[in-house]
Amino acid sequence: MTTFDFGNGRVPAHQHSNGGGWVADTATVSESVFVGREAMVYGNAVVSGSDYAQVKGNALVSGNARVYGNAVVTDNAKVTGNAKVYGNARVSDYAWVSSNAWVSGNARVSDNAVVSGNAWVSGYAEVSGNAEVTGNAEVTGNAEVYDNARVSGKVSGNDVVSGDAVVLW
DSSP, rough: OOOEEESSSSSEEEEEETTEEEEEETTEEEEEEEEEEEEEEEEOOOEOOOOOEEETTOOOOOOOOOEEEOOOEEEEEEETTTTTEEEEEEEEEEEEEEETOOEEETEOTTTTEEEEETTTEEETEEEEEOEEEOOOOOOTOOOOOOOTEEESSOOOTTTTOTTTEEEEE
């Protein structure tokens, strides 16, 4: 039996046939998905679809997280908990999507941004910098949230939230 240490001790695992990244035997990863050599998928995470989902760089997908469609998780990004990243969404750099958050459509989460709680980022929205989108927040349309902005409310359309702004319900 092959094992790998994902950070909490060795567990049964294997290297994915499309990219060579490590996948815990408890996780589910479709053969069509690309898991890069340094990437990790573990826990009960699912990376699936007949499309082109990718987990690459030093990215990790763990817990009960789901990544599917044409979604890309790359660089040092993390998708954890019960989070979902799907459609053409992209999570990159050191961004973290966690808890029950959803990132979908053509949305982008990058830099050191955090999307957590029950937050939803969709459409062509972008969350970047050190921004935090938390709670029951919704960032949709072409909205942008960046710098040190904190959002727990609704940002939509062509809204831009930046600097040290705080948007609450």
